[in-house]
Amino acid sequence: MKMNGGQMVCASLIEEGVDVIFGLPGGAILPLYQTLPEFPELRHILVRHEQGAAHAADGYARVTGRPGVAWATSGPGATNLVTGIATAQMDSVPIVVITGQVGRAALGSDAFQECDITGITLPITKHNYLVMTAEEIPRVIKEAFHIANTGRPGPVLVDIPKDVFTEIANYKYPESIDLPGYKPTLKPHSGQIKRATQMIEEAERPVILAGHGVILSKAYEELMELAEKAQIPVITTLLGVSSFPADHILYSGWPGMHGMAYSSLALEEADLIIALGCRFDDRITGDTRTFARKSRKIHIDIDPSEIGKNVKVDVPIVGDLKNVLSVLNKGVSEKSNVDWINRISVLRNEHPLTNADQSEGLEMRYIIQEISEETNGNAVIVTGVGQHQMWAAQYYTFNQLCSLVSSCGSGAMGYEVPGALGAQVGRPDSVVWSIAGDGGFQMTMVELATLVENKIPVKFAIMNNNCLGMVRQWQDFFYDHDHVATLYSGNPDFVKLAESFGMMGIRVTDKTQVRAAIEKAMRHDGPVLVDFIVQQDDNVYPMIPAGTSIDNLIEEPSLEGVNL
Amino acid sequence: MTTNKLVERHTITALVQDKPGVLNRVTSMFRRRGFNISSLAVGHSEIPHLSRMTFVVEGGDQILDQVTKHLHKLIDVIKVTDVSSENAVARELALIRVKTSTQTRSEIMQIVNLFRANIIDVAPDTLIVEVVGDENKIEALQNLLERFGIQEIMRTGTIAMRRGMGPDNTSDNSRPKQTPVVYETGSV
Numbered sequence: 001m002k003m004n005g006g007q008m009v010c011a012s013l014i015e016e017g018v019d020v021i022f023g024l025p026g027g028a029i030l031p032l033y034q035t036l037p038e039f040p041e042l043r044h045i046l047v048r049h050e051q052g053a054a055h056a057a058d059g060y061a062r063v064t065g066r067p068g069v070a071w072a073t074s075g076p077g078a079t080n081l082v083t084g085i086a087t088a089q090m091d092s093v094p095i096v097v098i099t100g101q102v103g104r105a106a107l108g109s110d111a112f113q114e115c116d117i118t119g120i121t122l123p124i125t126k127h128n129y130l131v132m133t134a135e136e137i138p139r140v141i142k143e144a145f146h147i148a149n150t151g152r153p154g155p156v157l158v159d160i161p162k163d164v165f166t167e168i169a170n171y172k173y174p175e176s177i178d179l180p181g182y183k184p185t186l187k188p189h190s191g192q193i194k195r196a197t198q199m200i201e202e203a204e205r206p207v208i209l210a211g212h213g214v215i216l217s218k219a220y221e222e223l224m225e226l227a228e229k230a231q232i233p234v235i236t237t238l239l240g241v242s243s244f245p246a247d248h249i250l251y252s253g254w255p256g257m258h259g260m261a262y263s264s265l266a267l268e269e270a271d272l273i274i275a276l277g278c279r280f281d282d283r284i285t286g287d288t289r290t291f292a293r294k295s296r297k298i299h300i301d302i303d304p305s306e307i308g309k310n311v312k313v314d315v316p317i318v319g320d321l322k323n324v325l326s327v328l329n330k331g332v333s334e335k336s337n338v339d340w341i342n343r344i345s346v347l348r349n350e351h352p353l354t355n356a357d358q359s360e361g362l363e364m365r366y367i368i369q370e371i372s373e374e375t376n377g378n379a380v381i382v383t384g385v386g387q388h389q390m391w392a393a394q395y396y397t398f399n400q401l402c403s404l405v406s407s408c409g410s411g412a413m414g415y416e417v418p419g420a421l422g423a424q425v426g427r428p429d430s431v432v433w434s435i436a437g438d439g440g441f442q443m444t445m446v447e448l449a450t451l452v453e454n455k456i457p458v459k460f461a462i463m464n465n466n467c468l469g470m471v472r473q474w475q476d477f478f479y480d481h482d483h484v485a486t487l488y489s490g491n492p493d494f495v496k497l498a499e500s501f502g503m504m505g506i507r508v509t510d511k512t513q514v515r516a517a518i519e520k521a522m523r524h525d526g527p528v529l530v531d532f533i534v535q536q537d538d539n540v541y542p543m544i545p546a547g548t549s550i551d552n553l554i555e556e557p558s559l560e561g562v563n564l
Numbered sequence: 565m566t567t568n569k570l571v572e573r574h575t576i577t578a579l580v581q582d583k584p585g586v587l588n589r590v591t592s593m594f595r596r597r598g599f600n601i602s603s604l605a606v607g608h609s610e611i612p613h614l615s616r617m618t619f620v621v622e623g624g625d626q627i628l629d630q631v632t633k634h635l636h637k638l639i640d641v642i643k644v645t646d647v648s649s650e651n652a653v654a655r656e657l658a659l660i661r662v663k664t665s666t667q668t669r670s671e672i673m674q675i676v677n678l679f680r681a682n683i684i685d686v687a688p689d690t691l692i693v694e695v696v697g698d699e700n701k702i703e704a705l706q707n708l709l710e711r712f713g714i715q716e717i718m719r720t721g722t723i724a725m726r727r728g729m730g731p732d733n734t735s736d737n738s739r740p741k742q743t744p745v746v747y748e749t750g751s752v
Contacts, residue, residue, distance in 0.1 A: 082582065122589060123596050127639045130585075147639060181581065181642040305633035 001172070005134035006035035006165040009098065012141035014041050015173045018069050020060065020425055022053035022418075026073025027113060029100030031165035044424065047452055048446040052418035054084020055079035055444070057095045059415075059422025061088070063380060063430075065195045065218060067148045068422060075113030078159075079120065083412055085155045086124040090409030091239060092212060094153035096144050098124075103163040104132065104505040116234060118159050123152045126154030127327050134167035139174050146177050152303040153183030153216055184302055188319040188327055196274075196298045197331040202271035202294075205340045206232045207252065209284075212239035213277010213301060214322045215402050220244070223276065232336040233344050235263045237278045239408045242398040246377065252344055256284040256473060258390040261351035261542040261555055266344050267292050268550045275299045277321045280310040281409070282547070290549040300324050354541070354556050356395055358403055361535045362511050364388050364463045368395040371433055374518045379431040380405060382423050384416035384440030386470035388463040390540045392435040403430075414443030420458040431459070431522065436489055438464040448501040452528045459521045460529040462494055465536045471537045477554075479558070487536075498529035506530045572649040573602060574621050574628045575724045581640040582608065582615040589638055590617065599623065599631050603649060603656070603699075603721035614642065618723045620699075646723040654724040658702045659684075660693045663713035679705045690715060698722070 003011065009032055013021070020043045025033045032195045035045055047053045050072040057068030071079050078099040088095045095400050101107070102114040118128045127147050129140050137160070144156040200206060203295055214223050214236075223244055227234050235250040236245045238259070253260035266297045267273065267284075273295045274446040278284075280299075285291040288311055299306075299313040300321060305317040317324055354364040368391050371379070377399035383389040385405040398404055407415040420434035441462055451458055463469075498505030504524050508531065521528040541556040568726070580586050587606060594601055600622040609616040622633050635644045647654070664672060672691060676683055680696035695705050699722060706717065 103742060118585070118587070122592050179639060182639045302638070305630065305637050308708075 001132075001170070002165050002168055003171040003413040004031070004035070004168050005137055005160065005308040006032040007038065008137040008169075008171050009141065009160070009165070010035055010039040010042060011171060012138050012173060012545075014039060015138075016141065017066065019043060019564075020489050021069045021071060021347060021490075022047055022060075024048070024050050024053060024073070024077065025072040026075075026077045026100065028074035028162045029071060029077070029165075030073075031096075031162060032098075032100065032160075033070070035504065039275075042298075044180045045421075045450060046169050047418065047450050049078035050443065051083050051414070052421070052444055052450065054081040054097065054420035054445045055412070055415050055547065056093065056095045056422030056425070056447075057097070058084060058088045058091075059382060059405050059419035060426040061093050061095055061422075062091075063402060063423045063426040065154075065216075067085050067094040067096050067145055068426075069096050069098070069420065071100075073100045073113065074102055074117070074162075074398040075114075075115045078117040079117060081412075082124070083122055083414075084122060085157065086156040087233065087407045087410040087412045087415065089124045089126070091407065092153050093155070094148040094219055095155045096141075097155060097157045099159045100155065100165070100436045100459060101159045101161040103131070104161045105163075107161065117157065120219050121157050123545050124155070125157050126152075130159045131164055132161070134169040137164070138171060142174050143179060144179060146179070147182060151182070152260075152301075153507075168338060184320075185304070185318045185408050186320040186323055187303075188300075188317050188371065189323040192315055192467065193331060194342055195325055196317060196328060199272055199315060199355070200230055200232075200274070200297055200332055201335075204337070205270045205343070206230070206272040206337065207266055207270045208232050209267070209273050209275045209278055210243045210311075211237040211276060211278025211491060213245075214240060216244035216276060217219055217302070217321035219276070219325050220323040220401050222322055222329060226274075226325055226332060230335045231341065233266065233341060235267060237281065237284060237408075238393055238406070240404045241393050242279060242365065245401070248399045250341075252348075252494055254280075254393065257286070257544050257546065258394075258540050258542065259284075260353055260394065261553055262344065262347040263546065264542075264553065265351060268294070269343070270295045271345075273297045275301075276325070277301055278401050281307045282310070286544055286552075287547055290551075332370040351555065353394055355547070359535070360511075361490050362509065362514070362532065363538055364465075364532075364534050365391040365395045367461060367463065367514055367532050368392050368435060370436075370514050371518055372396045374515065374522065375433070379433045380427055382406065382416055382420035382432060382434045382458075384435070384437045385411045385413045386437045386440065386468070387465075387473065387538070387540050388435050388437050388469070390470075413437065413440035416440050417447045417460075418450075420460070422457055424456045424458050430453050432457075434458050434460045436460055436462045437469065438462055438466065438488070439468045439546055445497070448498065448503060448527070448529070450500045455526060457525060460527070461518075462529065462531050463534055464491070464494065464531055464556060465534045465538070466491055467536055469536075469538070470540070472536075476539065477543070477545070479551045494529060494531040504528045507533065509533045571602075571622055572617045572624050574623070574631075575648065575652070575654055575722060576614065576619050576621060576628070576635070577647055577724060578619070578635050578641050579592060579609060579611075579645075580615050580617055581642070581666060582613050583640060586615070586640045587617075590635070593634055593638060594631075597630070597634060597646060599627065603719075605721035605723045607723075618647075618721070620722050633749045647726055651728075652726045653723050654676040654698050654722050655696055656699055656702055656722045657694065657696050657720045658706075659716075659718045660706065660709060660714060661716040662691050662709050664691050666691060668712050672709065675705070675708050680707060690734060691728070
C-alpha cells in the first residue's frame with residue numbers, strides 16, 4: 001500500500017498496539033501531525049513542554065509495562081526531551097521517542113531548528129535511528145519497539161527528516177525482525193542454576209534483593225514463590241519497591257543511603273544475597289569495598305554488563321527474571337530460616353522507622369502516612385526527587401504491585417507532574433497521588449494545563465517546605481548549615497496557581513486539616529492540588545553518607561542512645 | 565612516545581554493522597565508561613555490510629570483561645572475540661619519515677633491511693620507511709631510527725587474527741577465564 005512517511009509512522013504505531021502519544025508539534029514534525037486525524041485510534045495528548053512528553057511516556061510505560069510514546073519537533077523540541085530520555089535510560093523504562101528533523105537536503109548545514117539529536121542521545125538511549133527514506137519507517141519502528149521492550153528495556157529514539165514524512169513509498173509492516181547483533185539471553189544456564197540452588201540450600205542468613213527487574217519482567221509470582229518456599233526475607237531496591245507486597249511477613253524494607261536501617265543491617269549480616277534484576281547502585285552499596293562482605297552473592301540479570309560491574313558476584317545468571325526464577329524455584333527446597341527471620345525482626349524492632357506522628361508541626365512523613373491509610377496502600381504513588389521521595393518510599397505502605405513511580409537512577413526533579421500524568425493515563429482506574437516537592441513541582445507545573453485539558457484526575461500533594469529540602473539537608477550535614485541558594489523567598493501561591501489552571505486547590509497548614517484535605521481531594525472528580533505547608537528543617541533519617549559504609553549509619557538524633 | 569612501564573593489554577575484535585555512526589557508538593561507549601583504547605583499526609570484513617574493528621584495550625581482566633560486555637550490548641555489534649592469547653597473530657603497519665644525508669643513508673638502509681622493512685620513498689634529505697610487525701617491532705625500529713631524526717610517523721593500529729583452527733573464543737556469558745597477556749612496551 002502506498003503511504004507517505006507520516007502515515008507510515010501512525011500505521012506502524014497502531015501495529016505496535018500504541019493507543020496514546022504525548023507530544024508537542026513544531027515545523028519539522030508538522031507533516032506527521034497533519035496525518036493524525038486519519039488515525040483516530042491514536043490519542044494525542046498535547047503537553048506544554050517536551051520534557052513533559054518524555055516523562056509522561058515514561059510514567060505510562062512504568063505502570064502499564066508497555067512502551068510509552070513521545071514525540072516532538074526538531075532542535076529545541078528534541079533537546080527538551082533529553083532529560084526524560086536520560087531518566088528512562090537510567091531506570092530501564094521502555095519508551096519510543098520520535099523526533100522531527102530538518103529536511104534531508106538541509107542536514108548538517110546548521111539549518112533553522114536543526115540539532116544532532118541522534119548524536120546527543122547516543123549515550124542515553126538503548127539505540128537510536130536517523131531514518132533517511134520513508135521506505136525504512138515500518139522496519140525501524142518495529143525494531144524500535146522490539147529493542148525498547150525486550151531484554152533490558154530502555155528508550156529508543158527515531159529521528160525523521162521533515163521531507164521523509166511527506167515522501168510516498170510502499171508500506172508493508174514487517175512480520176519479523178532481523179537484528180543479528182541483538183539477541184538477549186532469556187533462558188538461564190543450567191549449571192549456574194544448580195550452583196545457585198546449592199548456595200540457597202547452604203545459606204543460613206539469605207536475603208533477596210529485589211530490583212526493578214522483578215517489575216519489568218512481571219516476575220511477582222515467581223518472587224513470591226521463591227521467598228515463601230525457601231523462607232527468604234525480601235529486601236527491595238528503591239526501584240524495586242512494590243515488587244513485593246509491603247504487608248507480607250517476609251517483606252524487609254529497602255536499604256541504602258536513606259533506606260530503613262534494619263534493611264541495611266540485614267544486608268550487612270546476610271550470608272547470601274540473591275540479587276534479582278538490580279544493579280548494586282552506589283546508593284545501596286556505599287563503598288563497594290566494604291559492602292556486605294560477609295555474604296556470597298547470586299546476581300540474576302538480563303543485562304550481562306551489569307554482572308560484576310559494581311560488586312564481585314559468586315554466581316552470575318543471565319536471563320529473563322521470570323524464566324530464571326521459575327526454573328530456580330523448581331530446584332529450591334522448602335526451608336524455614338526461623339532464626340534468621342527472627343533476627344531481622346529484632347533488627348526491625350531495634351532500628352524502626354520512627355513514628356511519623358511525633359511532632360506538633362506538620363511533617364511530610366505524617367502526610368504520606370495519612371495518604372497511605374486513606375488509600376489503603378493501593379494508590380499509585382508518583383514522586384519527585386528529594387526528601388519527599390525518600391519519605392514516600394519509607395512511609396507509604398505499597399500493597400499494590402507496581403505502584404511506585406519515581407525517577408530513582410537519574411533523580412530528575414520535576415518528574416512528579418508529567419510522570420503522574422502518564423501514570424494516570426496508563427491506569428485510568430487507579431487513584432494516582434503525586435507526592436511533589438515545591439522545587440521539582442515548579443520545574444514542570446505547566447503540565448497542570450495538560451491535566452485539566454484532558455480531565456486527568458491526578459491528586460497532587462505538594463510537600464511545601466519552601467526550600468530544596470534534600471540539598472538543604474546536605475548543607476546541614478556536610479556544609480555546616482550554610483544554606484547557599486536552597487531557601488526560597490518567592491514561591492507562588494500554589495492554591496491560586498491551581499485555580500488559575502482551572503483545578504481545585506486546597507491549602508493545609510495544620511496537622512488537624514490533613515485527613516480532611518486528603519478525603520476532599522479524593523472525592524473530587526478532577527485533578528486536585530493540595531499545598532501542604534510543612535516544616536522547613538526536617539531531615540530524612542536514617543542516613544548513610546555517600547560512599548561510606550553501614551558503620552557510618554546516622555539514625556534519628558532523638559533516638560540516639562536509646563536504640564544504638 | 566615509548567613508555568617503559570608494564571601495561572596489561574588485551575586485543576579484541578568486533579564484527580559490526582557497516583553503517584554510518586557505528587564507530588561513533590563504539591567510541592562513545594569507550595569514552596563514557598572510561599575505558600582506554602591504545603589502538604583502534606577498522607576495515608571491511610569478509611562478509612558484505614559488516615566491518616571488523618580491532619581494539620587494543622588497556623586494563624586487567626575485569627576491564628576486559630566489562631569492555632566485552634558493553635561492546636556486546638551495542639545493537640550494531642554482532643560478535644566480539646578476544647584475540648589476546650598467544651594463539652593469535654597481531655600486526656601493525658607504520659610509515660616513518662626519517663632525515664637522511666649521504667653519510668647516514670646506507671646505515672639507515674642496513675637497519676631497514678635487518679627489520680625486513682622497506683624504503684618506499686626517497687627524497688634528497690628524507691626517506692619513508694614502511695614497516696609491518698607487532699607493536700614491539702615497530703617501536704624497536706622507531707627507537708633505532710630516532711637518532712637520525714624522525715620527522716613523522718603514521719601507524720595503522722594493531723589488527724589481529726586467531727591462528728589456525730583454534731577454538732573460537734567468541735565472548736558469551738560462559739566465556740572461560742583468560743590468562744592476561746602482559747606486553748612490555750618500549751623494550752627492544
